[in-house]
Amino acid sequence: MPPTWLRYAEDAVRRSPEGPEYLRGVFPYVLPPLVELEREPVPLDPAEEIWITDTTFRDGQQSRAPYTVEQIVALFSLLHRLGGPRGMIRQSEFFLYTKKDREAVERCQELGYRYPEITGWIRATLGDYALVRAAGLRETGILCSISDYHIFKKLNSTREATIRGYLEVVDAALADGVVPRCHIEDATRADFFGAVLPFVQALMERSRESGIQVKVRYPDTLGVGVPDPYAALPRGIPRLTRALRREAGVPAEALEFHGQNDLAAIVPNAVAAWLYGASANNGTLLGIGERSGNTPIEALVFWLVGLTGETHGMDTTVISEIADFYRAIGESVDQRLPFVGDNFNVTRAGIHADGLIKDEEIYNPFDTRGLLNRPPGVAITDKSGAAGLLMWMQKHRPAMAEGLDKRDGRLLRVLELVMAEYDEGRVTSLSDDEVGAMVDAAWGGG
Known part of the structure; x- marks a missing residue:
């Protein structure tokens, strides 16, 4: 057999x-x-x-x-x-x-x-x-x-x-x-x-x-x-x-x-x-x-x-x-990849930023800060609005953002500067350095 x-x-x-x-x-x-x-x-x-x-x-x-x-x-x-x-x-x-x-x-x-x-x-x-x-x-x-x-x-x-x-x-x-x-x-x-x-x-x-x-x-x-x-x-x-x-x-x-x-x-x-x-x-x-x-x-x-x-x-x-x-090591990491991409927990939408400011659980699926060492972020575009700018301030200029309201005249001035960029034909998001310069200009001008 x-x-x-x-x-x-x-x-x-x-x-x-x-x-x-x-x-x-x-x-x-x-x-x-x-x-x-x-x-x-x-x-x-x-x-x-x-x-x-x-x-x-x-x-x-x-x-x-x-x-x-x-x-x-x-x-x-x-x-x-x-x-x-x-x-x-x-x-x-x-x-x-x-x-x-x-x-x-x-x-x-x-x-x-x-x-x-x-x-x-x-x-x-x-x-x-x-x-x-x-x-x-x-x-x-x-x-x-x-x-x-x-x-x-x-x-x-x-x-x-x-x-x-x-x-x-x-x-x-x-x-x-x-x-x-x-x-x-x-x-x-x-x-x-x-x-x-x-x-x-x-x-x-x-x-x-x-x-x-x-x-x-x-x-x-x-x-x-x-x-x-x-x-x-x-x-x-x-x-x-x-x-x-x-x-x-x-x-x-x-x-x-x-x-x-x-x-x-x-x-x-x-x-x-x-x-x-x-x-x-x-x-x-x-x-x-x-x-x-x-x-x-x-x-x-x-x-x-x-x-x-x-x-x-x-x-x-x-x-x-x-x-x-x-x-x-030079590997391209797709910005849209879940968990690791630059855009994973970064919003560009003002309505999302507004929710994240009130409570990050509204638009964050889990505690990305605790589990990935990545707090929710915002990228500034013509869709970010005043809420997006306020969220940016809270992350990058926390002392200046203390007690700040999205209706503050200085923040609205920054928003005007942002929108002017896109009125002139810009199609990419603003870098943190660019937003920082706009914030400095608005706050410096009173």
């Missing part, structure tokens, strides 16, 4: 259609991916514990100029502080291919942090696995592309041969006591019952035989996932998460979602993964990643707090330090 894993692979071939299955009813290619819905929703099934994992130095490094070793060490230290002593950022994965990759791993290992744990990332070859052994890592990600798009078009192979090759590398890792984390690439475009399920069942069988829990990361490689509990397989993240848990038998703590943002649903999909059974969510700092990006770790931090009701020791103020670090 063939070994269990091979029977699963042979079953996959028997259940698969002749030739590749590209699910053209859902992925016509000449249109955006089409959404199929089931009649019944998937029930909520959250894991008892949830956490975050990091791929800033792997997937995040595939969309920008490579980090220097010093930059990796600095960012790794910031991740350590952000995740806190309880390791809410549990792991960080690294390339191992170049001398610089290996030096970065060694330098981060020398820091002696328990969290994030350093893990590897390799292709499913024994040659790549030798790099993991040489680095002395206890866990590694293994690229296990699972959709027919990848198996037939990229690998020019078959399901049976592909699965056989993946499991050969998994066996090598297990023989060394290394935890394999199998990344079933393109899971949201794959034949779940014909390819994903038999492969993952084979992995769980190997877990039982070896006593080492194999982990499964399910990447939404092209960002086609749908967060709705009615959405059908393979695109429905709730349904896919539940199927991996309940049909394939993956424990919550061994299940990890990896999102991409091609269709602008990355955060809802990540939250859905947590709500329907995965313990781990994989992301990058500032969402920097291939194409439209990965799940931003800073967003995962705040959603984890929102879902669990506590910070678990995470230092959320480090997020602002991380954004400043990226700016310092």
Whole structure:
């Protein structure tokens, strides 16, 4: 009788259609991916514990100029502080291919942090696995592309041969006591019952035989996932998460979602993964990643707090330090990005400024001063009005703003100077220096 894993692979071939299955009813290619819905929703099934994992130095490094070793060490230290002593950022994965990759791993290992744990990332070859052994890592990600798009078009192979090759590398890792984390690439475009399920069942069988829990990361490689509990397989993240848990038998703590943002649903999909059974969510700092990006770790931090009701020791103020670090190394930080962008909690609307003056909770979603070390701000434009100027004064000239009313003649004089700028054709907001000069002129003139 063939070994269990091979029977699963042979079953996959028997259940698969002749030739590749590209699910053209859902992925016509000449249109955006089409959404199929089931009649019944998937029930909520959250894991008892949830956490975050990091791929800033792997997937995040595939969309920008490579980090220097010093930059990796600095960012790794910031991740350590952000995740806190309880390791809410549990792991960080690294390339191992170049001398610089290996030096970065060694330098981060020398820091002696328990969290994030350093893990590897390799292709499913024994040659790549030798790099993991040489680095002395206890866990590694293994690229296990699972959709027919990848198996037939990229690998020019078959399901049976592909699965056989993946499991050969998994066996090598297990023989060394290394935890394999199998990344079933393109899971949201794959034949779940014909390819994903038999492969993952084979992995769980190997877990039982070896006593080492194999982990499964399910990447939404092209960002086609749908967060709705009615959405059908393979695109429905709730349904896919539940199927991996309940049909394939993956424990919550061994299940990890990896999102991409091609269709602008990355955060809802990540939250859905947590709500329907995965313990781990994989992301990058500032969402920097291939194409439209990965799940931003800073967003995962705040959603984890929102879902669990506590910070678990995470230092959320480090997020602002991380954004400043990226700016310092020349990375463009989109001003509209949540949590880290310059405009995140900055208003230009006078009506919003008026509300913030009365009580910042009116227009601020949470205590950005306490949690991000970023008090609400205002940028002065022709839409700011006297209320916006008063808010600017309270931040930049607090002594002068004491007891000041937005109907004060001096403030209205500043407003006149502001409006004159825009009457003359200005289209950008005023700098703090420019507003300060106008304030000085109005106050100096009585």
